[in-house]
Amino acid sequence: MSNSINRRIILASRPNGAPVAENFRLVTEPVPGPGEGQVVLRTIWLSLAPYMFWRMRDEKSYAAPVAVGDVMVGATVGEVVASRHADFAPGDLALGGGGWQEFAALDGASLRKVDPAWGPTSLSLNVLGGNGLTAYAGLLDIGKPKPGETVVVAAASGGVGSLVGQIARIKGARAIGIAGGAEKCAFVRDELGFDACLDHRSPSFAADLAAACPNGIDVYFENVGGAVWEAVLPLLNDFARIPVCGLIAQYAATEAPPGPNRVPEVMRAILTKRLTLRGFISSDYAAMYDAFFANALAWVRDGKLRYREDITEGLENAPQALLSMLSGKNFGKVLVRVGPES
Amino acid sequence: MSNSINRRIILASRPNGAPVAENFRLVTEPVPGPGEGQVVLRTIWLSLAPYMFWRMRDEKSYAAPVAVGDVMVGATVGEVVASRHADFAPGDLALGGGGWQEFAALDGASLRKVDPAWGPTSLSLNVLGGNGLTAYAGLLDIGKPKPGETVVVAAASGGVGSLVGQIARIKGARAIGIAGGAEKCAFVRDELGFDACLDHRSPSFAADLAAACPNGIDVYFENVGGAVWEAVLPLLNDFARIPVCGLIAQYAATEAPPGPNRVPEVMRAILTKRLTLRGFISSDYAAMYDAFFANALAWVRDGKLRYREDITEGLENAPQALLSMLSGKNFGKVLVRVGPES
Structure with a gap:
């Protein structure tokens, strides 16, 4: 691990109407170790998406809201830095729900391996994800x-x-x-x-x-x-x-x-x-994943599926990137670069 | 034919909001003869249903509106009194779109035969229709x-x-x-x-x-x-x-x-x-008709499918029966008895 501090963005308070920067807070904690069956993933890319706004509110939706004080949820692609799961070794790339933080301890069973041969790793949060x-x-x-x-x-x-x-x-x-x-x-x-x-x-x-x-x-x-x-x-x-x-x-x-x-x-x-x-x-469509992935990978390689990324640098800028997206200012898939590729 | 006069109820004017009795008019015409491939059906039962209100209005819906001056549309069960279609002979019972009138000349291909063994003929406009x-x-x-x-x-x-x-x-x-x-x-x-x-x-x-x-x-x-x-x-x-x-x-x-x-x-x-x-x-479900009919007939015979009819006597009372239904006053399937069983 490159350092022993895990920077995280937590939900500081619930929005009343449109969210504001004050609803988020950057905190630091020690980098977690992996529990039994877990993997520690160092975040490279964090995906931002509109559903996150629903999770900030204390309302019935298709998933439970984020608790005030908890780290914001989100899909990430990262590098395995420690593993207690047989399928993952340090250096592997994986897709998972790491949330708005630099390091996440995640159940190995919840992760998908990412093959560098598929192209840029960010694609696994976008066209291939x-x-x-x-x-x-x-x-x-x-x-x-x-x-x-x-x-x-x-x-x-x-x-x-x-x-x-x-x-x-x-x-x-x-x-x-x-x-x-x-x-x-x-x-x-x-x-x-x-x-x-x-x-x-x-x-x-x-x-x-x-x-x-x-x-x-x-x-x-x-x-x-x-x-x-x-x-x-x-x-x-x-x-x-x-x-x-x-x-x-x-x-x-x-x-x-x-x-x-x-x-x-x-x-x-x-x-x-x-x-x-x-x-x-x-x-709801986990059963379609394999068919989707095979098609999407082929379409990307054939140039039939093009994409544009709207990249924000640094975890600390994720709140502003979400607010900007919710007001329609993004141009392409919104990603936050949390750490280097490797 | 029992008489040579065909009583019909036409759309006299379009409703402005809820329909009123003045939107209908009873007129008489000679009983039509069958054209080539047609059958003349003497109406026994006329079915009333909420969709008729949409057809009275000059608005896009799933079917064209009734023209002012035209006979009101509706499903009927009747007795064949004249036929120029090979499948139908006088005395047969049939289900078709006869409309609000005592006699209708209809294409034989648009009719379904009704078997008296199925029970009361009105069922073909209700549970079996x-x-x-x-x-x-x-x-x-x-x-x-x-x-x-x-x-x-x-x-x-x-x-x-x-x-x-x-x-x-x-x-x-x-x-x-x-x-x-x-x-x-x-x-x-x-x-x-x-x-x-x-x-x-x-x-x-x-x-x-x-x-x-x-x-x-x-x-x-x-x-x-x-x-x-x-x-x-x-x-x-x-x-x-x-x-x-x-x-x-x-x-x-x-x-x-x-x-x-x-x-x-x-x-x-x-x-x-x-x-x-x-x-x-x-x-939209014509392809399901045969499966539906076989099940429905069996369920009616087994007493699993019960029904209640709300019967109005006489074609001239059909407008009032429709208005009553639209205001929720009916109790069961709304039928108008236009003529005797045979």
């Missing part, structure tokens, strides 16, 4: 795009959305992205190869979206909620599928927005258009 | 109840809801009904054998529903929308399934109800609980 599985499983198991159909994805320059549109195109569908600002839209269209990308900040957004979808929308991959969802609703075709993956536009709301109450309108669209809405998280 | 297929397909294909799970169905004394709960129990699930008033609730519980039935008019309805579902709700068969749906939402379990079949509580609304806008809350529940909502209509 949770983001990739989320895009792959949600799009293919729920969205089920057919060749020639129109797939719309919000947050199209982000970690998940960027992959959804590219996989849709691999499957022969049209991919229409939605992103915030001209620069992101140009990237989605020109670098990722989407058929079009609309700026949701434009005053003509609803009309632009309708013009980009002359045959309506068959799959809407929901990442944002709020006003974008309400613009998509009238364009959905009969039998459209809506994988509900995230709702980043709603995360900071402390109360329901003003009326009218549009729930009856949404329910009526579900009925008359025979829509399917289904919420999911990637951990 | 569209209502039955709606309940069967929506519950089994979308709801997928497992033994021991809790299935909640609104409008539980009505044509579809009454069957949903009974099929849920046949499949080993608990069936909890929701209905309007003590008399309907007693019928649902005591005659149909649901495990419980709650009165949505009771001031303690939300608490009563929670108490009746101590293990939460795994399937909610949505027939009504509005306030009942909002009471069900917090009780839904992770991975709950919601077949969206009807929204009778919302039918007459001319504008969205006052706020707050609860769409974000519904979307968040879909995400965090990984709910599946899917709209459907029975005609």
Whole structure:
């Protein structure tokens, strides 16, 4: 181990609405040793994702909230520095839930080995990891795009959305992205190869979206909620599928927005258009992991799956990176470089 | 033919909000003759159902609206009185879309023969017809109840809801009904054998529903929308399934109800609980008809599928029967006896 101090970022207090820097605190502790069956992982990369905001709040969600005083949760890729698990030896690279800290003692059974031959290690937190599985499983198991159909994805320059549109195109569908600002839209269209990308900040957004979808929308991959969802609703075709993956536009709301109450309108669209809405998280799809990984690795190597990383240097800057992402300022998959590669 | 006059009820004007009697008009025309490949059916039973209200409005729905001046649409069982189709002869009984009239000229290919050995002919508009297929397909294909799970169905004394709960129990699930008033609730519980039935008019309805579902709700068969749906939402379990079949509580609304806008809350529940909502209509399930019919006929004969009919006498009273149903005053499957059995 390069030092004996473990820097960690804990949840100092729960946010009231949008989180603020004061909700986090940097603390130091001794580096842990491995318990029986455990591995100590030195964090190289920490992945930041919108779900972390839910875990900061004391509300029922799909996972228990982080306790105040506990280290923030998060997926990491790191180097094994000590091991009491037969499958791991010092120097191995592994993917796990190390959280916002420099060192984590983790059950070996909870880790996946990372092969340097796969490419940059950060890919295991992005195209080859949770983001990739989320895009792959949600799009293919729920969205089920057919060749020639129109797939719309919000947050199209982000970690998940960027992959959804590219996989849709691999499957022969049209991919229409939605992103915030001209620069992101140009990237989605020109670098990722989407058929079009609309700026949701434009005053003509609803009309632009309708013009980009002359045959309506068959799959809407929901990442944002709020006003974008309400613009998509009238364009959905009969039998459209809506994988509900995230709702980043709603995360900071402390109360329901003003009326009218549009729930009856949404329910009526579900009925008359025979829509399917289904919420999911990637951990529901562990059984699809192997098929996903084999495809994703091949697609990355063939240049069919491109990606952009939005890298923040240093664990101490992770809180600001999360706040920035929640307000839509990130451009690509958000990663924090916590330590050197090896 | 017993007479040469065909009494028909046409759409006289479109409703503005809830429909009124003046939206209908009784007219007379000569009884039609059969065109090539057609059959003339003398109506015995006319089925009334909530979807008819949508067809009265000039709005996009899953079927084109009835044109002002056209006969109101509806499923009928009748007696063949003239035939230019090889499969039908005078005296045969058949199920078809005869509409609100005493005689209809229909394509033979659009009709199903009705066998008197199946029991009362009205059953082909109820347990053995569209209502039955709606309940069967929506519950089994979308709801997928497992033994021991809790299935909640609104409008539980009505044509579809009454069957949903009974099929849920046949499949080993608990069936909890929701209905309007003590008399309907007693019928649902005591005659149909649901495990419980709650009165949505009771001031303690939300608490009563929670108490009746101590293990939460795994399937909610949505027939009504509005306030009942909002009471069900917090009780839904992770991975709950919601077949969206009807929204009778919302039918007459001319504008969205006052706020707050609860769409974000519904979307968040879909995400965090990984709910599946899917709209459907029975005609989407033509491929399931044979399996449905064989099961339903056996269940009726074994006494496992009970039903109640709410019969109005005379075509001229059909408008009032529809208005009454839309305001929740019916008690059982709504049928109009248009003519004698034979």
